[in-house]
Amino acid sequence: xxxxxxxxxxxxxxxxxxxxxxxxxxxxHRWVAALALTxxxxxxxxxxxxxxxxxxxxxxxxCAAPVGLDRPWPALGPAARCGGCGARIGxxxxxxxxxxxxxxxxxxxxxxxxxxxxxxxWWLGWAVPLVFVDLAVHRLPDRLTWPAxxxxxxxxxxxxxxxxxxxxxxxxxGAGLGLAAFFAxxxxxxxxxxxxxxxxxLALGSGVLLGWYGWALPVVGLLLAVTASGxxxxxxxxxxxxxxxxxxxxxxxxxxGTAGALLLAA
Numbered sequence: 373x374x375x376x377x378x379x380x381x382x383x384x385x386x387x388x389x390x391x392x393x394x395x396x397x398x399x400x401h402r403w404v405a406a407l408a409l410t411x412x413x414x415x416x417x418x419x420x421x422x423x424x425x426x427x428x429x430x431x432x433x434x435c436a437a438p439v440g441l442d443r444p445w446p447a448l449g450p451a452a453r454c455g456g457c458g459a460r461i462g463x464x465x466x467x468x469x470x471x472x473x474x475x476x477x478x479x480x481x482x483x484x485x486x487x488x489x490x491x492x493x494w495w496l497g498w499a500v501p502l503v504f505v506d507l508a509v510h511r512l513p514d515r516l517t518w519p520a521x522x523x524x525x526x527x528x529x530x531x532x533x534x535x536x537x538x539x540x541x542x543x544x545x546g547a548g549l550g551l552a553a554f555f556a557x558x559x560x561x562x563x564x565x566x567x568x569x570x571x572x573x574l575a576l577g578s579g580v581l582l583g584w585y586g587w588a589l590p591v592v593g594l595l596l597a598v599t600a601s602g603x604x605x606x607x608x609x610x611x612x613x614x615x616x617x618x619x620x621x622x623x624x625x626x627x628x629g630t631a632g633a634l635l636l637a638a
Contacts, residue, residue, distance in 0.1 A: 402476035409497065410472050411448035415441060416501035418448075418462035420516060421508040434459040463504040471500045478631050482638040487534055488584065491527035492634065495520050495577050499627045502574060506623035512570025521548065521577030528584050540584050547583020547590045552576040554594075564619060571622050578630045585637045592636060597622070597629030 418439060419428045431438045432447070437456030439447045446453045452465045462468075475496045479489055498520030506512055525545065532541035555575045558566035582589040601622055608614040 402479065403473065406472045406476050407469065410450075410469050411441065411444045413472060413497070413500050414448045414452070414462055414468045415439065415444075416516065417468065417504040417508075420501065420513045421462065421505045423509055424511055432456060432459060432461055463508075468500065468504065471503065474631075475500070478634060482634050485531070487527060487531035491524045491531065491584075492581060494527060495524040495581050496627075496631070498523070498577075499574075499630075503624045503627055506570075506621040510568075510619065510621050512568070512574050512623050514570075514573065517570060517573035517577070521573065521580060524577050525580050528580065531584075543587065544580045544583040547587065548576045548578075548580035551579030551583075551590050551594065567622055571626065574623055574626055578626055582630060582633050582637075585634075589633050589637055593626075593629040593633035595629070596632045597625040600628055601625040 419430070422429050430440070432454040435454060435457040437447075437454055439454075439461060441448070443455065446455055447461045450466045450469050452460055452462055452468075454461050475493060478496065479493055482492065483489075484492060498516055502512055502516050502520070505516070525548065528541055528544055532538055552572045552575050555567040555572035556569060559569055559572065560566075578593060579590045582593050601620065604625075605614070605620055608620075614620065
C-alpha cells in the first residue's frame, strides 16, 4: 500500500481520481483526429454514391466543378455545398461530422486495448461512408467493404501476436466467414428479397470484429440489426412512406447492430 500511495503522489498529486495530463489528453486527441478525417470520408461518400453502372462521381452533378482533397471547401466541409453553383453535394450538411463523432464515443465506452481499439476504429471509419452510400443508392461498393474487413482482420492478427494468442483471432476469422456466408446464402436463395452481396462483404468485417469477443456476439449484432431494420420498416409502412415490395438498405442497420453489440460486450 505504501508503494501504491507513493506512486499516486508522484503521478496525480495524491488524488487517485485525477489522471495524468497525457491520459486526460487522449480522448481529446481522438475527437480531433476523427474530425480531421471528415473531408476524406465525405469525399468517399460523394464518390461512391452512384448506381453500379455509372462511373465514380468526381465533381458536382450540376456544374461539373471538380470535388477533391485538393479543394476541400465547401463541398467536403459541413456545409456540403458546391463551390461553383452552391448545390448540395453528397450527404446532408453536418451528417458525416455527427457520424464521425460517434466513432470515438463508441471507442470511449468500449475501451478496448490499443490494438483492438485500432481495429474497431478502422472498421467503424470505413463504415461511415458505407452507411451514406447505402442510404443514397442501395449499394455497398467493394472499394469500401473489402478494406474495412481486411484491415480489421489484420489488426486483430497483430493483437493476437502481441499477446492475445491465436484463439480469439481464429474465432474472429470463423465468425466473419460464417456471417458473410449467411448473408450470401440468403442472396442466392431469395434473390432481391434477401440480403445483397454488399451486405455479405460488410458482414465479413462485422463478424470478424465481433467474433474476437466470442461466438455469441456476432449473433447479438445480427439480431440488433434485424430488430432495428424491422422497426423502421414497420414505421415507414405505417406512415405509407414505403410499400411491402420496397427494398430497404440493410447496411446502416448492420453497422448500428455491430456498434450496439460492442457496447453490450463492454
